[in-house]
Amino acid sequence: ETGVTQSPTHLIKTRGQQVTLRCSSQSGHNTVSWYQQALGQGPQFIFQYYREEENGRGNFPPRFSGLQFPNYSSELNVNALELDDSALYLCASKIGGQDTQYFGPGTRLTVL
Amino acid sequence: AQSVTQPDIHITVSEGASLELRCNYSYGATPYLFWYVQSPGQGLQLLLKYFSGDTLVQGIKGFEAEFKRSQSSFNLRKPSVHWSDAAEYFCAVVARYSSASKIIFGSGTRLSIRP
Numbered sequence: 001e002t003g004v005t006q007s008p009t010h011l012i013k014t015r016g017q018q019v020t021l022r023c024s025s026q027s028g029h030n031t032v033s034w035y036q037q038a039l040g041q042g043p044q045f046i047f048q049y050y051r052e053e054e055n056g057r058g059n060f061p062p063r064f065s066g067l068q069f070p071n072y073s074s075e076l077n078v079n080a081l082e083l084d085d086s087a088l089y090l091c092a093s094k095i096g097g098q099d100t101q102y103f104g105p106g107t108r109l110t111v112l
Numbered sequence: 113a114q115s116v117t118q119p120d121i122h123i124t125v126s127e128g129a130s131l132e133l134r135c136n137y138s139y140g141a142t143p144y145l146f147w148y149v150q151s152p153g154q155g156l157q158l159l160l161k162y163f164s165g166d167t168l169v170q171g172i173k174g175f176e177a178e179f180k181r182s183q184s185s186f187n188l189r190k191p192s193v194h195w196s197d198a199a200e201y202f203c204a205v206v207a208r209y210s211s212a213s214k215i216i217f218g219s220g221t222r223l224s225i226r227p
Contacts, residue, residue, distance in 0.1 A: 002155075002157075004155075006155075033214065033215075035215075040220075041219055041220070042116075042202050042204075042217030042218055042219050042220050043156070043202075043215075043217050044217075045214040045215065045216070048212045048213070048214060050212070055212045056212025056213070056214060058214065090155055090156065092156075092215075099144045099161075099163070099206045099213060100146075100158065100161060101215060102158070103148075103155045103156040103157075103158075104155050105154060105155040106154070106155045108153070
């Protein structure tokens with residue numbers, strides 16, 4: 001158990017819709033990152049938030065956005081869903097300045 | 113650019129046999145390296161990590177890994193596998209830039225256990 005939780009577990013959306021995924025980090029972890037894991041691949045970095053501000057981003061378009069809240073929770077929002085957005089979305093939290101990230105169980109998003 | 117290569121997509125070993133999963137990295141400075149395991153439909157569990165010091169690191173579930181700078185490798189080993197070790201294994205390196213850090217993962221090696 002990493003102490004990182006995600007909701008929902010599974011989600012089905014249609015192309016063009018918007019989705020919000022949620023993550024609750026370990027207490028005291030002021031940094032959260034989101035990763036996309038397509039089927040059969042390793043996770044890909046989407047972005048990182050530190051003290052409620054985005055401070056790093058991977059090669060994902062602006063329709064992927066996020067929020068981090070003072071209570072160690074965070075959100076990943078994806079607008080205008082595309083079929084290729086179907087994936088497992090993982091959040092990971094850590095204490096800023098440290099390098100070990102602790103992953104949640106993920107949210108499986110299916111876009112039809 | 114930083115990258116991680118896991119050359120074996122799928123490996124099958126017999127229960128009780130030894131295991132070695134290969135990992136090669138590309139990183140300009142001293143790398144911070146990890147091995148994660150992922151069971152079907154699950155998140156990632158940290159097996160072990162190397163930051164500095166002793167190049168042979170011990171992890172959970174009886175796994176160990178050896179950092180070899182000259183070969184840019186960080187191979188994962190286990191002397192005797194159990195059926196419960198069947199899973200996907202990911203090698204990863206931390207990449208730092210500006211004020212952020214991200215984990216770069218390999219594409220994974222799926223481990224199957226033969227009874």
